Amino acid sequence: MANITRRSALQSMAVAGTGLAVGATGAAAQDGQMMAKPAAPGMKVPAYAPVVYKLDDLVGLNKDMLEQHYKLYAGYVTNTNKANTALSEMIAAGKTESADFAETRRRLGFEYNGMRLHEYYFGSMKSGGSPVDAKLKAAVEAVWGTWDAWMADFVRTGMMRGIGWSMLYQDPWNGALSHHWISDHEYFHPAGFTPILVMDVWEHAYVLQFGAQGRKAYVDAFFKNVDWGVVAKRLK
Numbered sequence: 001m002a003n004i005t006r007r008s009a010l011q012s013m014a015v016a017g018t019g020l021a022v023g024a025t026g027a028a029a030q031d032g033q034m035m036a037k038p039a040a041p042g043m044k045v046p047a048y049a050p051v052v053y054k055l056d057d058l059v060g061l062n063k064d065m066l067e068q069h070y071k072l073y074a075g076y077v078t079n080t081n082k083a084n085t086a087l088s089e090m091i092a093a094g095k096t097e098s099a100d101f102a103e104t105r106r107r108l109g110f111e112y113n114g115m116r117l118h119e120y121y122f123g124s125m126k127s128g129g130s131p132v133d134a135k136l137k138a139a140v141e142a143v144w145g146t147w148d149a150w151m152a153d154f155v156r157t158g159m160m161r162g163i164g165w166s167m168l169y170q171d172p173w174n175g176a177l178s179h180h181w182i183s184d185h186e187y188f189h190p191a192g193f194t195p196i197l198v199m200d201v202w203e204h205a206y207v208l209q210f211g212a213q214g215r216k217a218y219v220d221a222f223f224k225n226v227d228w229g230v231v232a233k234r235l236k
């Protein structure tokens with residue numbers, strides 16, 4: 001059963017921002033430039049911490065593969081924090097015209113989505129899954145006709161070539177549901193839409209257990225462990 005604990009998230013936002021500003025001032029003072037060119041304040045940046053998941057007993061999914069997956073997820077959390085900190089430090093140091101600044105700002109979308117998409121994904125998994133939620137079933141049947149037709153279209157999206165994510169989204173403006181393919185972690189997200197069902201189809205999610213040709217077997221195993229109650233709660 002999923003046992004999720006947010007150790008801390010965002011709680012040190014103000015502290016992190018203050019620390020960066022103090023650090024930048026200190027560095028400038030060491031260079032003897034503080035009086036000539038006061039350091040910019042940088043940014044207040046959030047400090048994210050990885051969620052701890054206990055999903056070792058998922059049906060049909062290898063524990064070792066999951067352990068590796070958790071570590072990859074934690075890496076995205078670490079790199080999100082590093083990217084935000086680096087951007088703040090570059091702003092404070094007046095290095096915003098650099099190629100590093102532009103690359104780090106672009107990279108932030110990759111790292112941030114790598115973190116958050118894994119939280120949607122792991123956060124809706126539970127050993128053996130849970131019964132299909134009636135509200136969710138009615139919502140997808142209103143679009144795709146039947147539950148099976150909806151699932152076939154979601155799986156079809158996840159079987160597309162490339163690395164990324166299969167997503168069931170809801171448009172908060174009108175409640176409409178739609179499927180989208182996300183390349184890498186950051187490409188093709190519809191702006192402002194709410195992720196409802198999120199399935200990782202990067203190779204690291206299945207190759208260790210199922211082989212390079214084993215994506216469909218992995219997808220079948222994934223659906224044995226979906227906590228439909230959690231998924232349904234994301235619907236508005």
Ligand SMILES: [Fe+2]
Pocket residue numbers: 069072118200202204205
């Ligand atoms: Fe992943």
